[in-house]
Structures are given as structure tokens and as C-alpha cells.
Amino acid sequence: MVPLGGGTRGLLLYLFKKGTRGETKRGKQQTWKRWWLSWTLPLPSLFIIKTGQRRRIRFSFLSRTLVLCVALFPYPQDTPKTFTFTSLFPTTCINSFMHCLQLPFPLLFEPSPDNATMSEHENGPLEHPPWPDMKLPERLLTGAIRELHSKIESQWDPLRQSACQTAAGRALWKHAVNDPLADILAGETYLRRLHEKMKNDQINNAREVSGVILAVRTLWFDSKIEAAVSSFEDGEAQVVLLGAGMDTRAYRLSFLKDSHIFEVDFDDVLQVKAALIDAAEKDKHSQVKAKSLTRLAADIREEDWLEKLKQSGYNSERSTVWVLEGILYYLPPSHAMEVLKIIADKCTYTKTVLLADFMNKPSTTLSNSTFQFYSDWPDRLLPSLGFSDVKLSQIGDPDANFGLMNDDPLNLFNKLRSLPRSLQIHPEDGTPCRRLYLVQASGSPIQVLS
Template sequence: MHHSHPTMSEEERHQTPSPAVSPWMEELQLPEVLMSDTVRSLHATIEQDWDFLRRSACQTAAGRALWSHVVHDPVAAVLAGESYLRSLFEKMKQDKLNNAPEVSGVILAVRTLWFDSRLEAAINSFGDRAAQVVLLGAGMDARAYRLSCLKESIVFEVDFPELLQVKASLLKELTSSSNDHQIALIAKSLIRVAADIREGDWIEKLQRCGYVPERNTVWVLEGILYYLPHLHAMQVLEAIAANCTSTRSVLLADFMNKSSISLSNSNFHFYSDWPDRLLPTLGYCHVKLSQIGDPDAHFGLLHDPQNLFNKLRNLPRSIEIHPEDGTPCRRLYLVEASYCQQQDDQ
């Protein structure tokens, strides 16, 4: 559509700043505590000893730290570490300079905000706010330190022992060095459960740490299912369902479709093109599926109609190859489900 500038180049037309874009930080501001010897050596251990799956936790934290105008996470930068912050910052800067339709990390910001909002809604829906929240593959998640909806909830973080240990050490360092009183646990309590969810005994370990199957629970699987082999991912979803029989439970999870896992065969395994059909076969019901960019999953961050996610969500989900450019349709589904026993309560 040409207005009064028929000679305006495509490039110039894209230069118009969008009102929805956040004020951009010109320089990366690193918290001082990142320079301390203890924090540096903890992050050096992560670089040297951790595999891709464990290190992805730092990438997520970097996304939350650098999208701080929408995600208020006071501990994310320290959990992410300097190298992850720098590399994501450089990518974001390039994207801004190139007027990219989506800026690096935006998916992470949207995903975080979606999980935050659905977690709060689930806790409110219980009526009794003293719920349990189980973060599976918790990584560098800091919800227990930042979400006020958790103040009467018990939060369980389930992850590899060495990850939970490093995380606890980083948080301890931050708390002791911080004159900033914001760094405090908001959740009623936080229990770290050292377990590998790919192994069959994680539910027992969770129960030994105080998880009560009879209590209302929100299960959070953010950024984790697609890293698991198909068999393990299914076992995790089945184990959760098996533990929801006598209580109100809500599952919050994100799923990649088949085209997304082909991005990188070595790191991503499990996919589901139709999680809203898969979950009912495992005993879940009231399944609600959103795609990034949907009304409940954009948070004002995906304003460009040329944005990859906006283009995808307007295509039927059965289409695997984008008709315009022949690229695979890589989708991320955000899914909320509850256990079917709830039908009697409603």
C-alpha cells in the first residue's frame, strides 16, 4: 500500500520506529556480582563441564535478563552468566540494526510471560492458594523469587543435582553481595529435588522431598519436553497423569512440532504436531492450545505482521511447508491441560 511516498524504498519504510518496541539499551549493563571470583568460577564450571541440555538453562536465563522491560527477574543475569548475556545481547543488537521482524530472545520472553500468566490463573482457579508448583527440568528458573502469586505455594524444583547445586551457590553469592533487598524468596517455600526426569524414580524422589499427591498442583514443563527422547517424554506425561488422580491438577507445557525438531537433530527429540489430541489419550482434558502470537501469547511483543509467528499461526496446522517461501513450518505450541477427574467438580 503506497501512501504519499511512492519513491520510499522498502528499507526506509521499515525504518519507521514501531511504538511497541522497547527503549533499547545501547550498552550491556552487567551486574557487579558477575565479576566476583566465585561467580566467575561457577560459570567457568558450567562452560567446561555441562552438556547442551544443562547449558540451555543459562540461555533461558539470559533471555529473561535481557528482556527485562517485560520479564521482571532480578536474579536472571547472575544465573545466565556473562558469556550468555554478551552473545544474546550482540544478536539482539544486530536484529535491531537490521530491523528484523523478530528480535532474538522474543520467543523466550513470550514463553516466560505465557507460563507466568497461566500459572497465576491456575493457582487462582484452585480457590485454595496453598498449591504445590512442580517445575520439572527447572534449570535456572527463578519464579519462586519473582512471582507474587506463589506466596502461599510450595515450589519444587526438579533437576540434575549439579545444576541445582551451582544455582544455589550463585543465588547465595548474589544474596550476600546484594544491597538490593529484592532478592528474597517469595514462594512460601522452595524445595530442590535432585533427580533426572529421564529416569523412572523422579516421582518417588519428589514425594520423599514432601510432594503430596492429594494437594492441588501445577506441573510446569517449560522448555524441556523436546530435549527428551520420545519414550522419556511420554513417561513423564504419563507419570504426571498417574499422580493427578485424587486432586485438581493443571499441566503447563510447551511442545515443538516435527518441523521444529528437525532444526537440530542432535539436541531435540520429542515432538507432537497435535498435543491437543495426544494429551486426552493420556487422561488429560480441558486441553487449551495456543501458538506464539495468539491473543493470549504475544504480550504486545509481536507487532510486525511479517513476523514468522504471525505468518505461521494464520496457516492451518496441518500444513508442513510454508506456501510462500517453501520453508518448514516450525511451530511451538503452548498447552494448558487439566486432569479429567475435574469434570466431576465443575
């Protein structure tokens, strides 16, 4: 290895800070991981051969750091090739390398075959995919769990089923999203369906892997909820999840320990969700981390949902974060607007933060029978309703990246971000410019009066 000089280190540090400006701490960590992986890709891939059996050992980016010095040693020409290592391949854990260090036999090294390129290791052999074959947890295969998910598949409409689709995305992107309950809430069918899409994307060298939007969206909402809760100065906060579905933030986010969580959704959704989580009651992850969790059976398309919320303990004078993740575009326009107006009205009473995702008009064409509400300019709509501060992000922006988006200019999200938002059709290929806007809006009595 060649040590980096002080000037080189300084230049790399400057480029890293510039490239991650505006990102959260987690986003910077993910970006650094991506940069490191891209730098180490020219290394060959790692195998161990013992008694004639050749076995691949796959490493995480941390392991590659440790192996880097070892892998670059010259191959000793006069030593028998009993145990052979060649190169590195990204994935799995550091334990494999530590076990190799403790082996009671010498490690010998050889260079990669001349005809083996890193692109073949990265994109190629299907026996070593970045998305390995899915192993379902045993708890998901029990009769009670299968019966609950059979009910979901046969009786729920697309709006309700979207909750399981979101949970599947969080479960399969677990290297980025920490949601230990996601698999049991998603169910076998939705896990396998998304996993198959992800494998096909990898086989076809797709620039975007299925589920990445769900992962980025989840991380964006997590980070914005944390920022909002920490900004409240009046002690205990409230977080209201409208259309909560299979959301588990009350179970997995420790920064909600002083917050009261309200999950609002259809009665059948909340009942099935509670039953699924109860089935995992022996799991340490099924313990609520929030100060309190209240589930409220209500339809936000009806007029009485707010009154029901108040009767369940919601305090209209307490600072509140309203979360509308993956729900607005399923509502009829009149109902979606009414929900937004009700939340905006809270700005006159207390500090209020709205976190929501909006589809633009071309996005609704993905399913005209399912998606109804859209807004091409939510950053103009929300101020007209009473919010005083509105910030809009698109997938791939510095605060909506988290190291999960590559820098390829032909990446779908990068292509969209490079075009004016007013365009409905891509000028080059004629495809619809489908955008998902992640929007943070806030207001308070002081801001309203000013």
C-alpha cells in the same frame, strides 16, 4: 494539540477493547504501550544543547505523553538558540524529562530538520539503538561467579546449558520480564551472545528480535501459573517445576506466597544455581517469596523421580501445577511420554494443571542431535492420556502476545498462525513451518468420573 472529541475517544476505546480481547491485564498494558508509541512516532527526536554540546535525551512512552504539548510549541524566532529541544525518541525514563523541567534556564524549541524522518530515528543511527550497549553488573564480574560460569561452559551438556540461555533471554528482555536474578544466573558469555544477536537483528531491521520467544514464553507461563493457583479452592497449592534449570519464580512471583514450590533438576545444576543465588544473598531479590522452596536432585528420565519427589514433601492429594518449560523436546520420546502419563494419572487423585511447551516436527530440525521429542498435535495427545481440558496457543495469539509482537503480516509468527497447522513446509518459500505450542491441560477426579 487538537483535543479528541467524544466520538473519537469512543471509537479508539472500542478498537482497543476489540484488539485486546482475550488478553491478560499485562498484555493489554503492553498493547496500549505499543499503540501509543506507534502513534507518537511521527514526532521528532529530543536533544538538549548547552554551551555548544549537543546531547540526546531519550524518553519512555510515559515521558512522551508529558513532552507532547511542549514539543509542539512553535519555535520563537526572536530568541537565541542557546538551549534547543527538537522532538522525541522512545526509551529510557521519565526522570530525564522531570530534570529538564527543573533546569534554571529557559527551554527553546525548534522543528526537526526537513531531511530527518522518523524512520531514520527509529531504525537508523546505531549510536542510539533500542538495545543499548550492555553493562554487566559488578557482581557478575567477581572471581567466584566467573569460576562457576566457567564450569557451566566447559562441563555442562546442551540440555543443562539451555537453562543459562533462558535466563539470558529473561535478563535482556527485562523491560517485559521482571527477573532480577536472571543476569547472574545467565552469566557473561550467554548474555553477550544473545545481546549480539539482538543488536544484529536491529541493524538488519529484522521483523523478530532474538529472545522474544523466551520473553513471551516466560510471561505466558507466569500468567497461567497465576490463574491455576488462584483457581484452586483447597488452600495451599503445589507448583512442581520439572527441569527447573535457572527458574526463579519462587523468588519473583508474589502470588506464590501460599504455594509450595518444588524444583526438580540434575544435582549439578541445582548446586550451581544455589551457589549463584547465594552470591547475591545481599540482594533483596534473593529472598524466597513462595511459602516454601524445595530443590530435588533427580533425573526425570529415570523411574524413581516421582518417589523422590514424594519423599521431599510432595503431597499427591494436594492441587498441583506441573510446569514443563523448555524441557520436553530434550527428552527421548519414550521418557517424555512417560512423564506426561505420570502427570495425567494425578488427575484421578486431585485437581491437576499441566503447563508445557511442545515443538512440532519441523522445529526439531534446528538441532537433530539435541531435540528429540515433538508433537504436532498436543491438543489431541493430552486428552488421550487422561486430561479433560486442553487449550493450545501459539506465539502471537491473544494470550501469548503481551504487546511484544507487532501486527506485521510478514512477521514470522503471524505467517505461521495464518497457515493450517497440518502444513510442514511453507507453500510460498519452502521453509519449514517451525512452531512452538504453549499448552495448558487440566483434569480432576470429578472430570475424570464424568
